[in-house]
Amino acid sequence: MAGIASILYGGAVYGLFLATFLYAVAFVGNLPVPKTIDSGEAGPLPLALVVNTALLGLFAAQHSVMARPAFKRWWTRFVPHSIERSTYVLLASLALVLLFWQWRPIPDVVWQVTNPQVAMAVMALSFFGWLLVLLSTFMINHFELFGLHQVFNNLRGRDMPAVRFKTPFLYKVVRHPIYLGFIIAFWAAPVMTIGHLLFAAVTTTYIFVGIFLEEHDLVALFGDEYRRYRARVGMLIPFRKS
DSSP states (O other): OHHHHHHHHHHHHHHHHHHHHHHHHHHHHTOSSSOOSSOSOOOOHHHHHHHHHHHHHHHHHHHHHTTSHHHHHHHTTTSOHHHHHHHHHHHHHHHHHHHHHHOOOOOOEEEEOOSHHHHHHHHHHHHHHHHHHHHHHHHHOHHHHTTHHHHHHHHTTOOOOOOOOOOOGGGGTBSOHHHHHHHHHHHOOSEEEHHHHHHHHHHHHHHHHHHHHHHHHHHHHHTHHHHHHHHHSBSSSTTOOO
8 A cells, every 4th residue: 555655656746746847837938827037027136136036045055955965865855765766856846836836026027039039939938948858767767766766666566676777868968968958048148138138147156066066976987987977078168078
């Protein structure tokens, strides 16, 4: 029964992740959904800056702290290993839902592409960024990244395979294609408002902090193998050495 409960839990969390991911595309792109990055009535600028920065900081803190090996060792004293990743995904998704709900628009325009064809091209570039994020997860192990592999292995009574270093496809030319996709998706905006600029700037800053923390853990795990990889493959710019 515990294994079946884990499957149901992991599947529900994965469904929430998919819904949150698709809503994020619409939220950032100002597509027709109930709330977007620029929709709603604008309030006082200082309050909007404080609330939005706090929402982004909450997501960043959850995302970074819970991903650290030391936290995982402590956390799995209370949460079964089989659902540790699903629980991480659940809390990350809920942090994003809170952000979508409480985000305060700051609609003053920083730049606007007025040519319709160019605006469509910029929007297409943003969608390409989102697609790059999703495809990059499948190049490593999408279902392990979002917790399904773990719960299915638990149901079958199997241990998770040992972690090994691999660099499939895009990872041979850029170390962090997922982060690169997010940066493209966030900055390719035909209309850039102050609110959108704040979102893009803070998330990009967090990405660089996240890369630093993640690569520190990867060096600790894989040692010289990862150091050699880091020396020959660019962090975010394809085909460029660090």
